[in-house]
Amino acid sequence: MGNCSTGSCSGCGSKEHEAAPFVAEGDLAARGELDYAIPHRLEDYKPLLPRRAPPYKVHWNWEIILPCNYRCRYCVVHNESASFLTLPVEEWRKIWGRMFKLYGCCQVRFAGGEPTIYPDFINLVAMILEMHTVDITTNLSFDVEEWIKKVPAQGIAISGSLHLDHVEPGEFLKKLLILRDRGNQLISASLVAYPPTLHRVEPIREMFEKERVLFKIIPFNGVYEGKRYPMAYTDDERRILGMQVEKSKDELGKTLNKQWQDYANAKPDDKNFLGIPCHMGELYAKIYSDGTVRRCCHTGVDILGHITDENLKLYDEPRPCTVVACSCWKPMVSGRYEEKVGMLWQSADHPVWQAKAEVLAP
């Protein structure tokens, strides 16, 4: 599966890292690189900030590139011939500075394809981290040592997608642990529960949890041997997946995996939120690789604009859902998700821009 957006990560111990420090607003201004005023006083956030509902922070899901350097049997996302929007990092700085000005410190989640093969990706991430927090869903095929040297370790979560066609779990885990040892506060791993490799899920989960790495098990969404999954999982297979949730000692892992499985097992009516207000579009938006911005990931939902539009804005409040069967595994439907949001929509703390929800709430 491509490195699609798969969830949040748990905290873990961290050491001082040796990467470049964050650049504070004053430093940027002194270098003449700040051509926008970053609002950081609470009164400057009104009326768009603070957002009045959890998760308070705006989440951007950026499917930045569809090509991938892996060829996984179960992948339905990667597309080698798909074009994608490329801009110099300094142009992206203007765009993400504008979003900072509108919404404060946001969470920017990179997905794909394999986002780390996007041109100049390391410098793009380092720039965004000046203003926002970041989560990257990646197959970890990049050079970890180079990464550590150039990308700050605070404010970022690394969600590693383990693809057994290409890498062994031990080698993959080693990379994650190097990132954690060098200061990355949030690391996690995920594995697609592909029918032929289902028997490997338990030992691999145990291996990762032994090292206190959050391990997410993603139900397979696609066709295998003519059968459409996740509906085609047998009772035995569902039991195996359910057991993995029960056996997990990691509470966050348990919550995320249960959410995935509930979604995979949900009946169509349980996913129908037509007409019910949803915070997606207000607290969340998906950016497609061509720069189109939609309110959520469901095909055909409202387009909010293009990421380069100077007047691009999110909704000011939740709006009714317009589709019959929501395809999001953690929709932000008003009144239905608030109690789960602390677990499902976690993000790293930014070392400079720490807008606390309890401070910002009315």
Ligand code: SF4
């Ligand atoms: S309920 Fe689902 S499809 Fe509807 S707006 Fe929310 S996330 Fe999108």
